[in-house]
Amino acid sequence: MYGYVIGIINTDKIFYDKKTSVIIIEAEFILKRDYMKQNHHSLAYKRQKQPNKTYKDLKQKQKMKIADQMFRETCSYYKENGEMPTEEAAREITERIYKKLESQAVWVPFDEVYQAYLLKMPRYEIRIRENGIPEEKPAKEKKPDLPKKKRGSNNKICPECGRKMKQQFIGLQHCKCGMSWKKDIGYFERTGDMVFALERRKTGKKTKQCPVIRYR
Structure with missing residues (x-):
């Protein structure tokens, strides 16, 4: 039996087990969990x-x-x-x-x-x-159910080889062929002296991490 006992009914049947030396009480219990089951919003x-x-x-x-x-x-x-x-x-x-x-x-x-x-x-x-009787508002037209975008479907397509680019940071993607894409400048060709990092920038009260290009 689980729950807290908040009341006992019919405790007239009491037995004594000689083997185990335990008093057995046949009773019906009102459990707190049963009380809590009542739907207070019904x-x-x-x-x-x-x-x-x-x-x-x-x-x-x-x-x-x-x-x-x-x-x-x-x-x-x-x-x-x-x-x-x-x-x-x-x-x-x-x-x-x-x-x-x-x-x-x-x-x-x-x-x-x-x-x-x-x-x-x-x-x-x-x-x-x-x-007069107010005119009824026309029912809103239901928008067609568009397929949900899959995770990662915002990857850019490389203009050189047609492959999907891979994201390094938010706003920065690369392709194996040597092309990259950055949010503020668009597509560009990578060079060996480029290093990509994140830089903290304050915009109003918020601090954002923006991708930047540095050179060796």
Whole structure:
């Protein structure tokens, strides 16, 4: 058995083993690990913890999202029917919104959301009559899935022999044929007196290591 014991139930069955001189207790243990297994983010736990939660108890961000859904649903209904939602339609709209809340594990009683919607409806009506129904934003076009660049695929191609160059430092690559590439000067031919090193340079608050060419 693993975990910390935080309680014992049914300790009425106690036996004594003569061979080992050990007292055996048949018991059911409540382990701390089992207690910790409870999902404190689940809807059931939240209902149990705050059964009388009100709409005002929701976080400001949650209330803003719900209000946005309510207004969009109202605009959609007004666009189709030319009038504000009836009492029956308002309940149906609230049910749709409430299902979304449940899927996001947001707990608040249904009646709280329904009453909040009924209170907001007169304001939504004034808003729609004064400003009209807002135009829906066009859906963003999905960018085509481009193949991911493999590691090392940024190596330059040698203009002389066509082989891939090998990186010595960031911003400095070499080819076997004697050609090199440096970020600030581009392609060049190596000579025997060249030595390649890193030099620390300060750019603002950051210190970077930049490749440099030195001569013997």
